[in-house]
Amino acid sequence: FDSNQQYFGLSQEALPVNERSSLIAHDHDFIDSPKEHDIYFTRHCSNNLSTVYHPLSIPQPKTGDNDHLLSRFNGLWVGQYDYHGLELLYLELCHDFICPTTVDGISKDVEIVPHALVARKFFGDPNVPHSKISFAATHPIEVDSGSSICYEGIGQIANTDYIDAQFIRTKIILISDDALKVTWFTLNNTSLLKRCLF
Structure with a gap:
């Protein structure tokens, strides 16, 4: 040591x-x-x-990360992923995140996002393997006061064995410090995630 x-x-x-x-x-x-x-x-x-x-x-987390709104979501989360069932994810605030392009319109050019909440698969599934990005909250959406904080984002989908992997548009709703929703627009599906509390 x-x-x-x-x-x-x-x-x-x-x-x-x-x-x-x-x-x-x-x-x-x-x-x-x-x-x-x-x-x-x-x-x-x-x-x-x-x-x-x-x-x-x-x-x-780096010094100063705790000052950013998204830093409070760092940690292990579990969420329902349609027919894959429950999946474990690691969420973390990333600085200067290189946001990939999406196939359905949110981002046609690679963009560097100053602060993004990035979720990576902890175990993975037959489509998107472990350590790969599942989704990322990239751009805040203006909402009425009193409403949950929302972000535009990206989400990764793929065929079995990580074939034809691509990113699609998502919307991330920060319900509370311990719960969030991810809407996958192309899939017409919503995942509910909850923080793992040990």
Whole structure:
């Protein structure tokens, strides 16, 4: 350990915060045993194997991030994803987020958004795998006073095995500090997400 370095993560083996490790996955037969220093999360697959994910690290918020409205949504969330069922996501405030183009009109050119709330798949599903962006709240929408805060955004969809991945328009409604809704316009669907409280 370096006493001058901040460490944070879900692994018992410390990694510096500045090492922005993504989630790592590999397939195991049920007879394989985990390494003694890893904390494993499993998701069962249909082919009698279990895909095992072990997150290495999650960055701590930068100094000053707590001043931004969206920073209070940082953390683990769970939401209903249509026929995929419940999915776990990690939301975080991102600065200078490179917003991808969408196929349905919100953004035809790549844009750098100063502050965006970005949700990444923690485990993933057959369409959009772990660590990939699920959605991002990018542009505030003016609403009447007393209404929930809303953002225009992007959401990622794909065919099975992450084929033909693309971004579509979304609307994110910040219901409270512990609940939000994501409307997927092209899919004509809404996902309700709630904060994971441990």
